[in-house]
């Protein structure tokens with residue numbers, strides 16, 4: 420696991436966008452695993468700017484998102500499909516047919532989750548998987564639990580995640596209690612992983628991800644076993660990590 424220190428959110432966002440841009444430049448038909456949340460918004464802004472400057476071409480890129488709230492349609496303004504359209508897909512020359520987000524309204528969800536994993540595998544797995552990290556060490560919506568769950572599945576969100584994500588909803592009662600998420604096996608199958616984190620609320624989770632025991636109570640800690648994982652984090656998020 421390599422740690423790259425960023426000065427602040429903007430610096431983290433530029434560094435992360437540069438890594439993703441390098442991936443798209445080196446392999447124009449790459450498969451990107453993408454993330455939502457506040458953390459990647461600046462990264463996506465930088466990618467849009469690079470596209471507008473003529474430096475990036477998304478026409479052959481395929482994307483698979485990590486997760487989606489159960490019960491939210493893609494046009495709901497808090498759905499992750501909506502987030503991806505507004506923050507990235509609507510602003511670059513990606514073919515929307517090549518963008519994939521788990522369907523929050525899937526009916527036979529076990530079959531649909533298995534089909535999502537099969538599609539990621541058939542695409543050749545993610546060349547690069549972008550991840551944020553939850554305050555409690557979750558990745559995607561893989562919440563702390565007793566075991567690492569391999570495939571895409573339905574999860575009950577923890578109270579701490581519902582609380583953290585309620586800032587984006589009108590009221591905490593509007594936050595869905597369940598979500599679909601890529602599993603740990605689907606994430607770990609990516610050829611490279613890029614984790615981004617900023618702010619002191621993430622400091623404990625970033626420490627435990629990078630230096631704690633590899634345990635499902637901190638799902639991100641499994642990334643210590645990934646052969647090609649880079650963490651780009653700002654000073655506040657790295658505050659509890661050893662200096663070098």
Ligand code: GLP
Pocket residue numbers: 454455456457458459485486550551552553554558559560580584
């Ligand atoms: C959400 C998402 C995660 C994200 C995390 C952190 O629960 N499912 O993919 O990494 O929250 O979000 P933020 O970047 O807003 O702190």
